[in-house]
Amino acid sequence: MVNVIDREGVRRLLATSRARLVEVLPEKEYAWAHLPGAVNLPLRSLDEAAAGTLDPAEPVVVYCHDLVCDMSPRAAHRLEHLGFPDVADYAAGKMDWISSDLPYEGEADLVGPHTRRDPVTARLDDPIGQVGDRIVADPAGLCVVVDEHDVVQGTIGPRELAGTDGAATAGEAMRFGVHTVRPSEELASLLQRLDRAGSDHVVVTRTDGTLVGLLVVGALRGAPGWEPDLG
Numbered sequence: 001m002v003n004v005i006d007r008e009g010v011r012r013l014l015a016t017s018r019a020r021l022v023e024v025l026p027e028k029e030y031a032w033a034h035l036p037g038a039v040n041l042p043l044r045s046l047d048e049a050a051a052g053t054l055d056p057a058e059p060v061v062v063y064c065h066d067l068v069c070d071m072s073p074r075a076a077h078r079l080e081h082l083g084f085p086d087v088a089d090y091a092a093g094k095m096d097w098i099s100s101d102l103p104y105e106g107e108a109d110l111v112g113p114h115t116r117r118d119p120v121t122a123r124l125d126d127p128i129g130q131v132g133d134r135i136v137a138d139p140a141g142l143c144v145v146v147d148e149h150d151v152v153q154g155t156i157g158p159r160e161l162a163g164t165d166g167a168a169t170a171g172e173a174m175r176f177g178v179h180t181v182r183p184s185e186e187l188a189s190l191l192q193r194l195d196r197a198g199s200d201h202v203v204v205t206r207t208d209g210t211l212v213g214l215l216v217v218g219a220l221r222g223a224p225g226w227e228p229d230l231g
Contacts, residue, residue, distance in 0.1 A: 124169065
C-alpha cells in the first residue's frame, strides 16, 4: 500500500533521509512553481526509463497540485509497480505547501515573498490604549488582532480607533471577519482585485488561519503584471 503523508510528514522525511521529491504534473506546471529540489517526472511519461532516473534504494515522495488532483496517487502506484519499495504520496500537493508559507522554486510571482512580516499586532485582551500609538505610527495604519494561537481574529484601523475609548480591549474594538488571502495567490491578479475593490492592504494567513503578515498595495504598485483598473 502507498503511504499517504501530510506536509509535516514530508518535512520530517526530507530532514531525516535522502528522500527524492518528484512532481508528476506536466512540465509547464512544474516550471510555474514546485517544491525546493523537486524533479519533474510527468505522469504521462512515467515509464521504466523515466523511473530509472530515480534510485529505488531512496524514499520517493510524489505530489501533484492539490487534494482534488489524482496524479500523485496514480504515480505512486505506478512507481510501486515499477519496483520502488518506499513511495509516499503527498496527497495535499504543492498548493498545500505554498499556501502554508513554505519556500518554493519556479517562475510564479506569488503573494508570499511580497508579504510584510512585521505588521502591528495585538492579542484579544490587549488594551486598545497600548496599541493605538503603534497603529498611528505605522505606515499601514492597521493592527492585526490574533488569539493565543496566532490565529487572525480581526483588524483595527483608524475607524475602529475613533469608535472606541482607551478602556476597550483589542478584541472589543476590532473589526472581525476580515478578508484574508493565502501566500499562494498570484500577486498580479490579487493586486488588480484589490485595486477594483479600493483596498490598500490585505491580511495574509496560512491555511490554518495563522498570521503570515500584511500585503500593502502601495508598496507594490508597478509590480510585474499589475495594472490599475481603468473601468
